[in-house]
Amino acid sequence: MLKVTGIQKGIVIDHIAKGNGIKIFEKLNLAKVNYPVVLLINVSSQKLGQKDIIKIQDNVDIDFTMLGLIDPKATVNIIEDEKIVSKMSLEIPKEVTGLFQCKNPRCVTSVDDYAVPKFTRVENGKIQYRCNYCEELTEYKL
């Protein structure tokens, strides 16, 4: 059995749905950081059957909005001295800035570098966001 030790200080993102671990890894640009990061995939889980886990050593400053967008059911544990000092549950963000593009090709955000795409979530049962500039709805997909 593969064994990965705990971390001294940092973040453990647990209960990531199987397959989302690599997506979070890529979206958070974790391949380019200079602190230790572990990505575990297909880990046995009582709750999920199989799950992914990401452990990040020495850094707690990550984009939780992005995390909530990709996998709102994941949990985040903040670690200090090898102990969990706080647990955070994620939620699908209501406001999103700059994380994805508006789908409307006529939107000003598609041509102007000053216009950072900003969205507000629409409460319609889907993960859809209304562009704050052109009002078009964009469904977030990885």
Added chain:
Amino acid sequence: MNQTVKHLVDPNDFTVEEINQVIDLGLKIHSNPAQYARLCEGKILGTLFYEPSTRTRLSFESAMLRLGGQVLGFSDANTSAVKKGESLADTVRVLDDYCDALVMRHPMEGAPKLASEYSTVPVINGGDGGHQHPTQTLTDLISIKYYKGHISNLKIAICGDLLFGRTVHSLLKTLSRFENITFYLISPPELKIPKHLKDYLLDTYDVSISEFTDLEDCIEEADILYMTRIQKERFLNEEEYMRLKDSYILTRDKLSEAKSDLMVLHPLPRVNEIHYDVDRDPRAKYFEQAAFGVYVRMALISILLEVADHA
């Protein structure tokens, strides 16, 4: 962003009360324009037209000149620094020092909102792509108020290009906030209002929306018939435009089924969606509507420049 400056980039930037203030002032100016002729002396309106315009630009210029103010700007982006690659934010941050308010037309949707985030003076949306045109809506509403006496309890048929027609989008978004409004939306299936807008209106307001493909199916019920042009410039495919351009042509014959006090409105320019013989029908009010555009823009400028009380 300067959050204390009042802009009009989206119809919802003004409350219903503020919209009524603009309309009521516009009607006062209409009845006695001389009283307001020096209201904007010493003030400059910047006109940033990145896309062609006749009525909107000239009615804004006329409005400012009739208020005693002055105008400067461009009506062709090719003759401005934009041609050299200047960003909208940079243009606005320079021109807001030259002017007391800016009116902007732009082909990209949301451009006036972006401008408002960088401007220290009021920004007025003079039409952004197929998105919104709030000052045309003020023009529509002042016409309705003048002829009907109220902007509530109305059945409004809107016919033509409801997908790309920005005047339609602003009118729907604004009228939905008034009491007891029923919309009959007539368009080819390809040019229905954007789904996101329809969902927004139904989710947000207590408004009734029925959709039709034949004008004859609802014309007899309507208090107002708002005809619109098929927006050739928004089509990516010329063939599609040619197929749809004559979808609706209003004639005097068709009006025979309509109420005697119907108002026929059109934001203009028309192409051939209203036959010239309708012009002689007393229910045709689109030229009067265009004239009201100057008075309501005079009111809007006065209010945004905070000089309305000085008359």
